[in-house]
Amino acid sequence: MAQLIAKDLCVGYEGRAVLRNLNFEISAGDYLCIAGENGSGKSTLMKTILGFIPPVSGTIMTGDGLQRNEIGYLPQQTLIQKDFPASVEEIVLSGRQGNSSSRFFYSREDRQIASKNMERMGVRNLARSCYRLLSGGQQQRVLLARALCAAEKMLLLDEPVAGLDPKVTEEMYALVAGLNREGMTIVMISHDLDMAVHDAKHILYVGKPVFYGSRQEYLKCGLSLKKAGDSV
Amino acid sequence: MTARLLMYLGYPFVRYALIVGVLIALCSSLLGVTLVLRRFSYIGDGLSHVAFGALAIASVMNLTNRMLVILPVTVISAVLLLRTGQNTKVKGDAAIAMISVGALAFGYLLMNLFATSSNLAGDVCTTLFGSTSILTLTSADVWICIAMSIAVLLIFVLFYNKIFAVTFDETFSKAAGVRVERYNLLIAVVIAVIIVLAMNLVGSLLISALIIFPALSAMRLFGNFKSVTVFSAVLSVICALSGMLISILAGTPVGSTIVAVDVLAFVLCSAAGRMRGGVL
Ligand SMILES: Nc1ncnc2c1ncn2[C@@H]1O[C@H](COP(=O)(O)OP(=O)(O)O)[C@@H](O)[C@H]1O
Numbered sequence A: 001m002a003q004l005i006a007k008d009l010c011v012g013y014e015g016r017a018v019l020r021n022l023n024f025e026i027s028a029g030d031y032l033c034i035a036g037e038n039g040s041g042k043s044t045l046m047k048t049i050l051g052f053i054p055p056v057s058g059t060i061m062t063g064d065g066l067q068r069n070e071i072g073y074l075p076q077q078t079l080i081q082k083d084f085p086a087s088v089e090e091i092v093l094s095g096r097q098g099n100s101s102s103r104f105f106y107s108r109e110d111r112q113i114a115s116k117n118m119e120r121m122g123v124r125n126l127a128r129s130c131y132r133l134l135s136g137g138q139q140q141r142v143l144l145a146r147a148l149c150a151a152e153k154m155l156l157l158d159e160p161v162a163g164l165d166p167k168v169t170e171e172m173y174a175l176v177a178g179l180n181r182e183g184m185t186i187v188m189i190s191h192d193l194d195m196a197v198h199d200a201k202h203i204l205y206v207g208k209p210v211f212y213g214s215r216q217e218y219l220k221c222g223l224s225l226k227k228a229g230d231s232v
Numbered sequence B: 001m002t003a004r005l006l007m008y009l010g011y012p013f014v015r016y017a018l019i020v021g022v023l024i025a026l027c028s029s030l031l032g033v034t035l036v037l038r039r040f041s042y043i044g045d046g047l048s049h050v051a052f053g054a055l056a057i058a059s060v061m062n063l064t065n066r067m068l069v070i071l072p073v074t075v076i077s078a079v080l081l082l083r084t085g086q087n088t089k090v091k092g093d094a095a096i097a098m099i100s101v102g103a104l105a106f107g108y109l110l111m112n113l114f115a116t117s118s119n120l121a122g123d124v125c126t127t128l129f130g131s132t133s134i135l136t137l138t139s140a141d142v143w144i145c146i147a148m149s150i151a152v153l154l155i156f157v158l159f160y161n162k163i164f165a166v167t168f169d170e171t172f173s174k175a176a177g178v179r180v181e182r183y184n185l186l187i188a189v190v191i192a193v194i195i196v197l198a199m200n201l202v203g204s205l206l207i208s209a210l211i212i213f214p215a216l217s218a219m220r221l222f223g224n225f226k227s228v229t230v231f232s233a234v235l236s237v238i239c240a241l242s243g244m245l246i247s248i249l250a251g252t253p254v255g256s257t258i259v260a261v262d263v264l265a266f267v268l269c270s271a272a273g274r275m276r277g278g279v280l
């Protein structure tokens, strides 16, 4: 059984659909890349998956023992974070919030998990550094470590490479691909399809028309689809 | 000078003023960090004007315990302001400007129409700038203030991690299963309580200064949330204490003296931060 199943899903705000009739399944260990133009509704779909906004119609279900709060999330960066005084360790630890919601303070276990994930993302040596002074790539690693603290099964990433230079972008994709090889299910939004399609196992292209299929299927007919979409 | 200070400290109302001042400074600085970082500084400003309007109503109604009107009105306004701030249709800052200016005008109008004392200008000035009111506290006022301060401190310590998470990244916290709305509500209520308390100390126009200056000063020097929080609390207490002592000895208005010391501290912290070329 799949971890996430969308059936005739329409997503949008206040009953007005932005994206219609989506059908896809994400099983354990999958890597889905969601691509499409700016404003096509990719973030809206992600918010619906996370349960922030209800579907306009259709259903989105979790399965395979996956709970909603077992999904780790890397949101688009906000303005607030640009000058926020916080150390790397404080931020990564805050990923344990949902897991320790009944407790007020972090346990030793929380700290160990945070430390392990900083190690995994290669930011352990920056633990006491100030987040706002890090480079864009380092900041994304920190946020990725935080997301890993929140969930071990599935990661949702909303344009994780926006604003990063090509070299750091490549590193970021390699990092995500590595997590996927370790068994993490990945759902990533990217408007740079050519780069992302490298690692993805499935592609969901939200445009006109909508395309959903495996990487091979996409490579076979994707280009013509994209051209058709452009000319609409 | 020491002798004079000791003489003043012999008076209970001076001691009350110092206790209350320190507690208020401590509480207001704690929430200041969150307020500044979430671009909520203006909410503090708006609420202080609402509190002024509520105070005018309470005076007109001739209540013995004005808190009974001021506190609920300010808390409700805080909740409403937070709601509109999150609403994408109504511009949050416009709503706050409307409410705060409206409350200010309404409050002054009421005080004018139903003036009980002959010195109206003096009364208004006192409520706006808190010139002498801190020295007229009764022991009941002091106990209310102590109780509320302890409640604020307790809430802040217990929910410190949650407040950090919600302040840094509301969306992420929501995804991780934190009841974000609940904590936003909690923060709004606590801010309202602090503003009502602080009105006694510095008057309603100067409250924002008490809330934001220590946080801004600390942010010039430190690069992690815990240090910023602790430093701004310590700094705020030091500034309030020295401000009050100066005002007692020099006979200057309490509120504006404290704020002047806060501004001075901010300038010093900025200079220190620049000289060191970055945060810790
Ligand atoms: N909170 C909101 N309320 C109403 N409409 C919104 C909201 N957020 C985004 N939209 C609209 O939904 C559409 C899709 O937005 P979004 O999902 O952010 O696009 P993408 O992430 O693909 O760039 C856009 O037209 C946008 O204007």
Ligand SMILES: [Mg+2]
Pocket: A042, A043, A044, A076, A158
């Ligand atoms: Mg988006």
